[in-house]
Amino acid sequence: DAGVIQSPRHEVTEMGQEVTLRCKPISGHDYLFWYRQTMMRGLELLIYFNNNVPIDDSGMPEDRFSAKMPNASFSTLKIQPSEPRDSAVYFCASTPTGTSAEAFFGQGTRLTVV
């Protein structure tokens, strides 16, 4: 398996635009996590899914953020409208057996909102 795959690797967008980040988990992994990493706040969980169903979205900062998982091999994180304070590295990770297992991270998407 190629591991967790995220796209794009880098995204630069203007304030107010819609941004969509994509993630393909490792095949067979039933849990998918979205994190945001900044210098100030570290690595924060935004939302996680089990078998494509959102389990906990309490980390989603605002209604501008939304996440979906239409099938077992694809998830999106959307920001609409984007703001400069959304600039961060967004990681997707997957685990085979839940929240008490090794998380396999994608390479991340570095988002810059200008």
Added chain:
Amino acid sequence: GENVEQHPSTLSVQEGDSAVIKCTYSDSASNYFPWYKQELGKRPQLIIDIRSNVGEKKDQRIAVTLNKTAKHFSLHITETQPEDSAVYFCAASTLTFGKGTMLLVSP
């Protein structure tokens, strides 16, 4: 919810010295404590983990200890090498991470 505190935020050591990073957690129900290493510009990767039914675990130069009563756990790296330089994160499950420790090992 769970809260994880990690100290120190930065740590500088000489090559060959030992390094210790400490974390505390708040939820006594937590039972899985992984440690991740993140090199500059790369993704976090698991280096060692420990479950609540174990007090200590070792893997070559790294070890983790867990004190459930005090709700704290620590990462120990012995005989540090320049390639150990990175940011290290502790976590309680996959849901709550510490803020990270930047370890710098000088030759």
